[in-house]
Amino acid sequence: MEIKLDLVPSRRIETGRIALSIREAGSGPVVIYLHGITSNSAVWAPQLVALKETVRGVAVDQRGHGLSDKPSSGYAAHEYAADIIALIKTLNAGPAFIVGHSLGARNAVEAAVLAPELVRGVVAIDFTPYIETEVFDQLASRVNGGDRLFRSQGDVEAYLQSRYPLMPRETIRRRAESAYAKVDGGLRPLASPDAMSQTAEGLRADLVGAFEKIKCPVLVVRGALSKLVSSAALEKTRALRPDLPVLVVDNTDHYVNEEAPDVITAAIRDFVSRH
Numbered sequence: 491m492e493i494k495l496d497l498v499p500s501r502r503i504e505t506g507r508i509a510l511s512i513r514e515a516g517s518g519p520v521v522i523y524l525h526g527i528t529s530n531s532a533v534w535a536p537q538l539v540a541l542k543e544t545v546r547g548v549a550v551d552q553r554g555h556g557l558s559d560k561p562s563s564g565y566a567a568h569e570y571a572a573d574i575i576a577l578i579k580t581l582n583a584g585p586a587f588i589v590g591h592s593l594g595a596r597n598a599v600e601a602a603v604l605a606p607e608l609v610r611g612v613v614a615i616d617f618t619p620y621i622e623t624e625v626f627d628q629l630a631s632r633v634n635g636g637d638r639l640f641r642s643q644g645d646v647e648a649y650l651q652s653r654y655p656l657m658p659r660e661t662i663r664r665r666a667e668s669a670y671a672k673v674d675g676g677l678r679p680l681a682s683p684d685a686m687s688q689t690a691e692g693l694r695a696d697l698v699g700a701f702e703k704i705k706c707p708v709l710v711v712r713g714a715l716s717k718l719v720s721s722a723a724l725e726k727t728r729a730l731r732p733d734l735p736v737l738v739v740d741n742t743d744h745y746v747n748e749e750a751p752d753v754i755t756a757a758i759r760d761f762v763s764r765h
Contacts, residue, residue, distance in 0.1 A: 492660045493535045495668060498549070500531065500557060505576035511557035512577075513549045516542030519610070519762055520586040522574060523549035524594025526745075527633060527689055528681045530556035532668035533661075536751040537589075537758060545587075545762055550577065552597070554685025556669070565688035567695055571600035575608055584608035587765075589758055591615040591747050592718065593689060596697060603703045611707040611765045613758060616716050616744050619697040619730065620723040629718070630690045637683045641676045643667070654745060656715075661748045701731055707765045708734045709757065713742035713749070 498513040513531045515538040523534040531549035538547040551558040553573055554565060574597060578584045587610050590598035595614035602609040636653070640646045646666040654662070670677040710727065712719050728736060737757055742749040 493539050493664070495532055495535060495664065498532075498535050498538045500551070502557065503577070503580060505573065505580045507576045508553055508561070508573055509559045510553070510573065510577055511551040513538060514547065515539060516544065516546050518545045520578075520581070520583040521545045521547050521758065521762065522578065522583075522586050522588045522598075523547060524552060524574070524588065524590035524597055525549070525555070526592030526594055527629075527693070528555070528636070528669075528679070528686055529591075529665070530669050530680065532664050533591075533748055534589075535664060537747070537755050540755045541759060544759060546583070548577075548581065548583070550574070552594070554682045554689060556680050560682040560685055562684070563688070565685055566692045567596060567600045568604070570597040571604045574598075574601045575605045578605075578608050585610040587611045587613070587762055589613040589615070590617075592617045592744065593693065596693065599697065599700045599704055599708070602706050602708075603700045606705055609706050611709075611761060612704070613709045613711065613761055615711040615746050615754070616713055616719050618710065618712075618719050618723055618727040619701050620726040621719060622723065623694075625718055625720070626690070626694050629693070630687070633686045633690045634683045637679055637686075639673070639676045639678055640670065643670075643677065646670055646677055654748075656741075656743050656749045657745060658749070661751075698730065701727065707761070709761050710734050710736045711746055711754070711757065712736070712738050713744055713746040714738050714740050715743045716746075718744045
C-alpha cells in the first residue's frame with residue numbers, strides 16, 4: 491500500500507541550537523528516525539505509519555538536509571549528535587530509541603555515547619566501523635552526483651531509479667516528491683551540496699571508540715548486498731562487540747529500510763518491545 495506523505499506532514503521545530511524539520515506520528519515510547527546522507531525524513535513514512543499504534547515516531551531532516559537549517563559548517567559527528575540530543579530535550583522525549591540509516595546510524599551511536607541517559611537503544615542500519623577507505627572515496631565522488639536541474643518529477647524518478655535499482659517504485663516516488671524543491675526551470679535537490687561534501691568527509695572519522703563505549707542495547711543491521719558495509723567490515727564489528735545482535739537482510743543493498751521496509755518495521759517493533 492502506498493503511503494501518502496500528507497499522513498505524516500512535516501513541521502519545523504526550534505531546538506535552541508538549530509531548527510529541524512520533523513515528521514511525527516503515534517504515541518508511546520519515542521523512536522527518533524535518522525536518514526542517510528542526501529536523504530530526508532520522508533523515507534521513514536512506512537515506519538511512522540505502521541508503528542503509530544505502538545510508538546511515537548519522530549523522523550528528522552538532519553542539518554543540511556531537507557527543510558532543516560543548513561549552516562555553512564558543523565557537519566562532524568558530534569554536531570549531528572548534539573542536534574539529536576537537543577531535539578530529544580526539546581520534545582521532552584527522553585530516553586528515546588534512535589533508528590538510523592547510514593549517516594543516521596553513525597549519528598545515533600554518537601548521540602548514545604554523548605548522552606547515554608537520553609538514549610534507550612539504537613538500531614544502526616548499514617553503517618559500522620571498519621568501512622574501507624576506498625568505499626569512502628567512492629561515496630565522496632558521487633554524493634553530489636544528483637545536484638543538478640531536473641525538468642520534471644518524472645526526470646527525477648528516472649534518475650533515482652537508475653541510481654537505486656532495488657528500491658520499489660513507491661519509494662522512488664516518495665523520494666522524488668520530498669527531496670526536491672521547485673526552482674525556475676524545474677527541480678533541484680533540497681540537500682545542500684556543500685553540506686553533503688562536508689558530511690561525506692566527516693563520515694571517515696573513526697567510529698571504533700564510539701562502538702566500544704556505547705552501553706545501551708544496539709541492533710546492527712546490514713544489507714546482504716551492501717556496497718558500503720562489506721562482509722569484512724561487519725565481521726570486524728562483530729569481533730569488536732560480539733555482544734551486539736546482528737541482522738543481515740537478504741536481497742537488499744545499502745538502503746535496507748527502503749528496500750525492505752516491512753522487515754525493518756518488524757525489527758524495530760521487536761527491538762522496542764524487548765527494551
